[in-house]
Amino acid sequence: xxxxxFGATGYAGIALFSLLLRHKDVNVTLITSNTYKGQKISDIFxxxxxxxxxxxxxxDEDHRGKCDVYFLCLPHGTSAEKARVLFDGKALIVxxxxxxxxxDRALYEHHYVPHCACELLPHAVYGLPELYREKIRGSKxxxxxxxxxxxxILALYPIARNGLVAGDAFIDSKSGVSGAGRELKxxxxxxxxxxxxxxxxxxxxxxxxxxxxxxxxxGGVKITFVPHLLPMNRGIxxxxxxxxxLP
Amino acid sequence: xxxxxFGATGYAGIALFSLLLRHKDVNVTLITSNTYKGQKISDIFxxxxxxxxxxxxxxDEDHRGKCDVYFLCLPHGTSAEKARVLFDGKALIVxxxxxxxxxDRALYEHHYVPHCACELLPHAVYGLPELYREKIRGSKxxxxxxxxxxxxILALYPIARNGLVAGDAFIDSKSGVSGAGRELKxxxxxxxxxxxxxxxxxxxxxxxxxxxxxxxxxGGVKITFVPHLLPMNRGIxxxxxxxxxLP
Amino acid sequence: xxxxxFGATGYAGIALFSLLLRHKDVNVTLITSNTYKGQKISDIFxxxxxxxxxxxxxxDEDHRGKCDVYFLCLPHGTSAEKARVLFDGKALIVxxxxxxxxxDRALYEHHYVPHCACELLPHAVYGLPELYREKIRGSKxxxxxxxxxxxxILALYPIARNGLVAGDAFIDSKSGVSGAGRELKxxxxxxxxxxxxxxxxxxxxxxxxxxxxxxxxxGGVKITFVPHLLPMNRGIxxxxxxxxxLP
Amino acid sequence: xxxxxFGATGYAGIALFSLLLRHKDVNVTLITSNTYKGQKISDIFxxxxxxxxxxxxxxDEDHRGKCDVYFLCLPHGTSAEKARVLFDGKALIVxxxxxxxxxDRALYEHHYVPHCACELLPHAVYGLPELYREKIRGSKxxxxxxxxxxxxILALYPIARNGLVAGDAFIDSKSGVSGAGRELKxxxxxxxxxxxxxxxxxxxxxxxxxxxxxxxxxGGVKITFVPHLLPMNRGIxxxxxxxxxLP
Numbered sequence: 001x002x003x004x005x006f007g008a009t010g011y012a013g014i015a016l017f018s019l020l021l022r023h024k025d026v027n028v029t030l031i032t033s034n035t036y037k038g039q040k041i042s043d044i045f046x047x048x049x050x051x052x053x054x055x056x057x058x059x060d061e062d063h064r065g066k067c068d069v070y071f072l073c074l075p076h077g078t079s080a081e082k083a084r085v086l087f088d089g090k091a092l093i094v095x096x097x098x099x100x101x102x103x104d105r106a107l108y109e110h111h112y113v114p115h116c117a118c119e120l121l122p123h124a125v126y127g128l129p130e131l132y133r134e135k136i137r138g139s140k141x142x143x144x145x146x147x148x149x150x151x152x153i154l155a156l157y158p159i160a161r162n163g164l165v166a167g168d169a170f171i172d173s174k175s176g177v178s179g180a181g182r183e184l185k186x187x188x189x190x191x192x193x194x195x196x197x198x199x200x201x202x203x204x205x206x207x208x209x210x211x212x213x214x215x216x217x218x219g220g221v222k223i224t225f226v227p228h229l230l231p232m233n234r235g236i237x238x239x240x241x242x243x244x245x246l247p
Numbered sequence: 248x249x250x251x252x253f254g255a256t257g258y259a260g261i262a263l264f265s266l267l268l269r270h271k272d273v274n275v276t277l278i279t280s281n282t283y284k285g286q287k288i289s290d291i292f293x294x295x296x297x298x299x300x301x302x303x304x305x306x307d308e309d310h311r312g313k314c315d316v317y318f319l320c321l322p323h324g325t326s327a328e329k330a331r332v333l334f335d336g337k338a339l340i341v342x343x344x345x346x347x348x349x350x351d352r353a354l355y356e357h358h359y360v361p362h363c364a365c366e367l368l369p370h371a372v373y374g375l376p377e378l379y380r381e382k383i384r385g386s387k388x389x390x391x392x393x394x395x396x397x398x399x400i401l402a403l404y405p406i407a408r409n410g411l412v413a414g415d416a417f418i419d420s421k422s423g424v425s426g427a428g429r430e431l432k433x434x435x436x437x438x439x440x441x442x443x444x445x446x447x448x449x450x451x452x453x454x455x456x457x458x459x460x461x462x463x464x465x466g467g468v469k470i471t472f473v474p475h476l477l478p479m480n481r482g483i484x485x486x487x488x489x490x491x492x493l494p
Numbered sequence: 495x496x497x498x499x500f501g502a503t504g505y506a507g508i509a510l511f512s513l514l515l516r517h518k519d520v521n522v523t524l525i526t527s528n529t530y531k532g533q534k535i536s537d538i539f540x541x542x543x544x545x546x547x548x549x550x551x552x553x554d555e556d557h558r559g560k561c562d563v564y565f566l567c568l569p570h571g572t573s574a575e576k577a578r579v580l581f582d583g584k585a586l587i588v589x590x591x592x593x594x595x596x597x598d599r600a601l602y603e604h605h606y607v608p609h610c611a612c613e614l615l616p617h618a619v620y621g622l623p624e625l626y627r628e629k630i631r632g633s634k635x636x637x638x639x640x641x642x643x644x645x646x647i648l649a650l651y652p653i654a655r656n657g658l659v660a661g662d663a664f665i666d667s668k669s670g671v672s673g674a675g676r677e678l679k680x681x682x683x684x685x686x687x688x689x690x691x692x693x694x695x696x697x698x699x700x701x702x703x704x705x706x707x708x709x710x711x712x713g714g715v716k717i718t719f720v721p722h723l724l725p726m727n728r729g730i731x732x733x734x735x736x737x738x739x740l741p
Numbered sequence: 742x743x744x745x746x747f748g749a750t751g752y753a754g755i756a757l758f759s760l761l762l763r764h765k766d767v768n769v770t771l772i773t774s775n776t777y778k779g780q781k782i783s784d785i786f787x788x789x790x791x792x793x794x795x796x797x798x799x800x801d802e803d804h805r806g807k808c809d810v811y812f813l814c815l816p817h818g819t820s821a822e823k824a825r826v827l828f829d830g831k832a833l834i835v836x837x838x839x840x841x842x843x844x845d846r847a848l849y850e851h852h853y854v855p856h857c858a859c860e861l862l863p864h865a866v867y868g869l870p871e872l873y874r875e876k877i878r879g880s881k882x883x884x885x886x887x888x889x890x891x892x893x894i895l896a897l898y899p900i901a902r903n904g905l906v907a908g909d910a911f912i913d914s915k916s917g918v919s920g921a922g923r924e925l926k927x928x929x930x931x932x933x934x935x936x937x938x939x940x941x942x943x944x945x946x947x948x949x950x951x952x953x954x955x956x957x958x959x960g961g962v963k964i965t966f967v968p969h970l971l972p973m974n975r976g977i978x979x980x981x982x983x984x985x986x987l988p
Contacts, residue, residue, distance in 0.1 A: 011685065170488035172419040174444055174475070177684040184678035190671040190687040191505065191727050195479045195936060197421055199486060226486055228421070231479050232442045233685050239446060239473055241417035241488060258932065424931040431925035437918040438752065438974050440931040442689060480932050664982035666913040668938055668969070689973045691915055693980060720980055722915070726936045726972050733940060733967055735911035735982060 002067035004030040006059055006074055006082060011178040011234075012096050013073035014045055020071075021051055028052075029067050032059040064088070072096060077113045083141065084117040093141050100124035100143030101210055111206045130154060131214070148173050148207040148227060151238035153214050160218045165242035171211065171225045172241070176234040187229070199228045249314035251277040253306055253321055253329060258425040258481075259343050260320035261292055267318075268298055275299075276314050279306040311335070319343060324360045330388065331364040340388050347371035347390030348457055358453045377401060378461070395420050395454040395474060398485035400461050407465045412489035418458065418472045419488070423481040434476070446475045496561035498524040500553055500568055500576060505672040505728075506590050507567035508539055514565075515545055522546075523561050526553040558582070566590060571607045577635065578611040587635050594618035594637030595704055605700045624648060625708070642667050642701040642721055645732035647708050654712045659736035665705065665719045666735070670728040681723070693722045743808035745771040747800055747815055747823060752919040752975075753837050754814035755786055761812075762792055769793075770808050773800040805829070813837060818854045824882065825858040834882050841865035841884030842951055852947045871895060872955070889914050889948040889968055892979035894955050901959045906983035912952065912966045913982070917975040928970070940969045 003020055007013045008031035020026045031041060033056040040055050042048040059074070063086065070086050072079045072095040079097035086093055102108035103126075105118045115121070125135045127142040128150065136142060145153070152171045159165055174197075180188045187193070187200075208225040215221050221242070250267055254260045255278035267273045278288060280303040287302050289295040306321070310333065317333050319326045319342045326344035333340055349355035350373075352365045362368070372382045374389040375397065383389060392400070399418045406412055421444075427435045434440070434447075455472040462468050468489070497514055501507045502525035514520045525535060527550040534549050536542040553568070557580065564580050566573045566589040573591035580587055596602035597620075599612045609615070619629045621636040622644065630636060639647070646665045653659055668691075674682045681687070681694075702719040709715050715736070744761055748754045749772035761767045772782060774797040781796050783789040800815070804827065811827050813820045813836040820838035827834055843849035844867075846859045856862070866876045868883040869891065877883060886894070893912045900906055915938075921929045928934070928941075949966040956962050962983070 168488075168490050170417050170419075172417075172486055172488070174421070177688075182680075182683070182685070184680065184683070186676070186678065188683050188685075189676070189678070190682055190684045190725070191676070193684040194671075194688070194725075194727055195482075197477055197479065197482065197484050199484075224488060226488075228484070228486070230444055230477065231684070231688075232444065233688055235442075235444065237444050237446075237475070239419055239475070241415075241419070241471060243415050243490060424935075429927070429930070429932070431927065431930070433923075433925065435931055436923070436925070436929050437931045437934040437972070438923070438929075441918075441935070441972075441974055478931070478935075480935055662982075662984050664911050664913075666911075666980055666982070668915070689976075691971055691973065691976065691978050693978075718982060720982075722978070722980070724938055724971065726938065729936075729938065731938050731940075731969070733913055733969070735909075735913070735965060735967075737909050737984060 001025055001069060002027050002029045003069045003071060004028070004032070004063060004067050006032045006063075006070065006072045008041065008056065008073065009033040009036050009044055009182070010073055011182050013071075014041075016071055016073060016096070017041070017052075018048075021048075028054065030057055030063065032057050032061075032063075034059050065091070067091065069094065077116065080115060080117040080120075083120060087117075087120055087123070087141060089123075089140055091140070094127070094144055095142065096144045098143075098146065098206065098210070100141060101126055101145060101149075102143075102213065104213070107209060107213065111209055126214070128153060128214075131157065146207045146210050147175065147179055147236055148205070148225070148238070149210045149214070151236045152207075152211045152223075152225065152240060155238050155240040156211075156215055156221075156223075156242070157218070159242070160215055160221055163219065165221050167220075167222065167243055169215070169221050169223045169240060169242040171223055171238060172228070173225065173236060173238040174228045174230045175236045176230050176232045178234040179236070180229075193229065194231050196231060197228060199226050202226050248272055248316060249274050249276045250316045250318060251275070251279070251310060251314050253279045253310075253317065253319045255288065255303065255320065256280040256283050256291055256429070257320055258429050260318075261288075263318055263320060263343070264288070264299075265295075268295075275301065277304055277310065279304050279308075279310075281306050312338070314338065316341065324363065327362060327364040327367075330367060334364075334367055334370070334388060336370075336387055338387070341374070341391055342389065343391045345390075345393065345453065345457070347388060348373055348392060348396075349390075349460065351460070354456060354460065358456055373461070375400060375461075378404065393454045393457050394422065394426055394483055395452070395472070395485070396457045396461070398483045399454075399458045399470075399472065399487060402485050402487040403458075403462055403468075403470075403489070404465070406489070407462055407468055410466065412468050414467075414469065414490055416462070416468050416470045416487060416489040418470055418485060419475070420472065420483060420485040421475045421477045422483045423477050423479045425481040426483070427476075440476065441478050443478060444475060446473050449473050495519055495563060496521050496523045497563045497565065498522070498526070498557060498561050500526045500557075500564065500566045502535065502550065502567065503527040503530050503538055503676070504567055505676050507565075508535075510565055510567060510590070511535070511546075512542075515542075522548070524551055524557065526551050526555075526557075528553050559585070561585065563588065571610065574609060574611040574614075577614060581611075581614055581617070581635060583617075583634055585634070588621070588638055589636065590638045592637075592640065592700065592704070594635060595620055595639060595643075596637075596707065598707070601703060601707065605703055620708070622647060622708075625651065640701045640704050641669065641673055641730055642699070642719070642732070643704045643708070645730045646701075646705045646717075646719065646734060649732050649734040650705075650709055650715075650717075650736070651712070653736070654709055654715055657713065659715050661714075661716065661737055663709070663715050663717045663734060663736040665717055665732060666722070667719065667730060667732040668722045668724045669730045670724050670726045672728040673730070674723075687723065688725050690725060691722060693720050696720050742766055742810060743768050743770045744810045744812065745769070745773070745804060745808050746812045747773045747804075749782065749797065749814065750774040750777050750785055750923070751814055752923050754812075755782075757812055757814060757837070758782070758793075759789075762789075769795065771798055771804065773798050773802075773804075775800050806832070808832065810835065818857065821856060821858040821861075824861060828858075828861055828864070828882060830864075830881055832881070835868070835885055836883065837885045839884075839887065839947065839951070841882060842867055842886060842890075843884075843954065845954070848950060848954065852950050867955070869894060869955075872898065887948045887951050888916065888920055888977055889946070889966070889979070890951045890955070892977045893948075893952045893964075893966065893981060896979050896981040897952075897956055897962075897964075897983070898959070900983070901956055901962055904960065906962050908961075908963065908984055910956070910962050910964045910981060910983040912964055912979060913969070914966065914977060914979040915969045915971045916977045917971050917973045919975040920977070921970075934970065935972050937972060938969060940967050943967050 080099040821840040
């Protein structure tokens with residue numbers, strides 16, 4: 001299977017690329033980056049020396065019709081634009097941004113930006129295999145779930161589906177720093193993170209509506225979501241709480 | 248004010264000693280340690296070089312009637328034994344173990360060990376100033392609150408006291424590693440903690456009944472407590488959740 | 495003693511401010527920041543809540559003749575400009591940048607920028623008390639030594655002064671991340687630093703000439719300096735090596 | 742190729758096991774541990790869930806003649822005892838302890854313990870492929886180099902072999918904490934390591950003679966070795982310094 005990784009030098013893109021490199025059925029034919037185009041991926045991530053000498057190509061070039069799977073590791077908005085160009089109903093597009101996670105355009109636009117490829121939304125499947133395995137198999141456009149939603153939905157779904165949560169559910173999530181991406185932000189500096197721990201974006205994090213929309217399909221459970229930043233590189237642990245219907 | 252710090256070479260004891268050293272009204276006249284007795288505290292904690300040349304004295308010697316305040320930073324059980332010897336109704340004893348945190352001997356013994364100084368329990372005050380400031384002022388035996396209970400009670404108390412929490416409250420606490428003490432435990436090794444995060448003792452942590460007994464005084468709120476271990480030295484952050492009576 | 499801290503919201507400025515706050519003979523009358531001017535220092539560094547409610551004033555205002563000591567925690571170049579305005583031979587100026595560390599203007603300009611206050615250089619003393627205690631006492635302009643040079647010079651000086659190092663000395667320094675300052679740099683992001691360790695700026699770090707100029711005063715020892723970045727907040731440890739004249 | 746991993750639950754043993762699991766030509770037929778015998782390796786290291794359900798067997802059982810390669814990840818001394826039992830000139834033994842790193846029994850015994858399998862020493866090869874690739878190919882007993890020596894010899898060898906180092910070489914090594922093994926030692930506790938950095942065993946570390954014996958084969962270079970402990974899990978970085986013959 002031939003693959004392309006767009007935005008390969010962000011933390012998501014490079015983690016994906018490392019997984020694809022080791023996958024026996026996958027042949028990565030192209031990786032892109034606007035920041036580092038022309039350079040070798042192994043010059044930017046020296047751990048890849050010996051595994052890959054691939055050179056990065058600009059994200060904006062024309063990549064249509066050239067491979068079996070496209071992975072988009074681009075910022076939201078940019079991802080939808082790229083998907084619009086690439087989608088042809090034949091090649092599979094896996095989008096790691098939020099652009100194809102919401103069936104409901106208005107909900108997406110309320111929390112993100114105007115959607116520039118909303119005509120594709122009916123083709124998209126929310127890519128959580130534990131919930132939508134069959135739909136994912138048949139789809140050519142997968143909206144990969146957010147990091148927090150994956151941890152929260154997998155925790156709550158089994159008990160919510162069985163009607164064991166009554167009223168409120170509380171989702172207390174803790175994430176490593178790579179979740180914030182490889183951008184220059186004061187809050188991602190080593191000295192601002194190490195030896196500390198804090199909640200952030202309480203009540204306004206965009207993963208809350210993403211979690212809520214899936215849990216709502218199971219009934220009237222109302223979630224409260226509090227993300228926290230852990231002083232470690234990667235991984236998420238979510239502890240979920242709910243009152244029970246049982247006596 | 249003359250003070251003595253028993254068990255001064257644990258993480259609690261040494262943090263206390265550092266605070267006392269800088270306190271303008273306090274004169275530390277004795278520090279004890281069975282492990283390091285005879286040695287200088289500054290040889291064990293080199294940061295103290297220049298601040299203190301105090302030598303450690305064995306915990307078991309007779310220290311009665313020699314100062315104004317005794318701080319006990321000993322394991323539970325051992326602390327009660329020491330308090331029994333030292334208590335005379337004149338000197339103030341501040342115990343950092345769990346031995347004098349429970350008015351209810353049976354509750355203590357259910358979660359800890361048989362109490363060897365239960366005759367002192369009526370003299371003890373739970374040392375959380377935000378709740379018991381006046382009682383603390385008059386007492387000669389203070390049971391210093393546990394680390395998690397301090398964070399949890401301070402979070403929940405204001406809203407529980409005003410009847411704003413209905414039914415269940417969920418306490419999600421995250422602690423640095425020093426909370427586990429300076430003992431040789433596999434789970435406290437750097438390589439077992441760094442780059443990781445995990446809940447532990449779920450449903451069986453002894454700080455749960457300590458939190459519950461205080462919150463119960465405000466009504467029927469039932470708490471659930473989940474402690475987690477953070478990859479950092481010290482500090483606790485607690486996020487507490489509760490359903491509300493309000494519509 | 496009345497003090498002012500210029501550039502109080504960088505890592506050096508805030509560390510200095512914390513020390514000054516606790517100093518019994520010091521009264522901090524003004525702290526400045528261009529980035530945060532108008533805000534309370536305790537809103538930017540919440541640890542200071544309860545210790546200081548001071549508001550930050552713009553660095554560029556006129557602060558002449560208003561206090562006993564000025565601390566400059568500004569970028570090099572900017573510091574010299576400010577010192578030029580403030581220097582009056584009466585108030586003490588302590589500059590934490592590199593601007594007044596080099597007696598030799600040409601050497602400074604070779605490694606930094608054109609010096610805009612070189613007429614002050616004859617007034618400046620290199621502020622390492624172990625070497626220049628008396629001169630420091632009499633001076634009104636102190637060039638505070640760099641972080642690496644402090645660690646390296648204090649290590650080498652005693653043996654070099656006694657002629658015990660022959661020919662080459664090798665200085666292997668390891669610094670916490672705060673040494674890089676509170677700027678947005680890819681190399682200071684948590685995920686780029688944690689679980690890693692690396693040398694940087696080998697052969698081109700500007701602290702090498704600063705160390706060399708002091709060691710050269712003791713004879714012909716030639717230094718090689720290799721700085722490394724540690725995955726921790728702060729502190730420097732330097733290991734220095736030298737061949738000996740002794741058999 | 743069938744393999745056995747003795748002492749699979751130490752940090753070296755488990756890292757080795759993870760590598761072997763992914764090696765396409767290797768079939769791990771047995772892993773041992775005295776501490777955890779009878780348990781599943783994936784219960785002790787949950788990351789292995791899904792990759793291996795292997796159960797640990799006691800190290801002391803008879804494992805002769807049962808596979809192609811034996812890896813010994815045992816303490817020194819114990820390793821030699823085990824090698825004595827297993828060595829038959831047919832199966833390959835790779836020993837990760839220090840027991841077969843020294844051709845010179847007296848040198849080994851000076852720094853370690855009496856050697857209980859010295860009759861095997863003539864069969865052993867120092868397993869650094871960059872130096873002894875051909876010998877390693879023909880050997881049935883490989884003494885895997887120490888962690889620090891690997892980093893130091895690879896750094897110095899090329900320049901020492903070409904006669905470019907004169908007299909002294911200085912080896913400044915920094916290691917992650919896993920190098921200390923999975924033993925309960927105060928110095929390996931998270932709170933003793935995090936936010937700190939220190940040299941240790943200066944002048945007495947047993948890797949110094951191991952480095953020296955290899956470098957000495959190239960001429961009269963005398964090494965000085967200073968190991969340091971880094972606040973991170975794993976990896977070693979060595980910076981080596983030497984005066985040059987060149988003008």
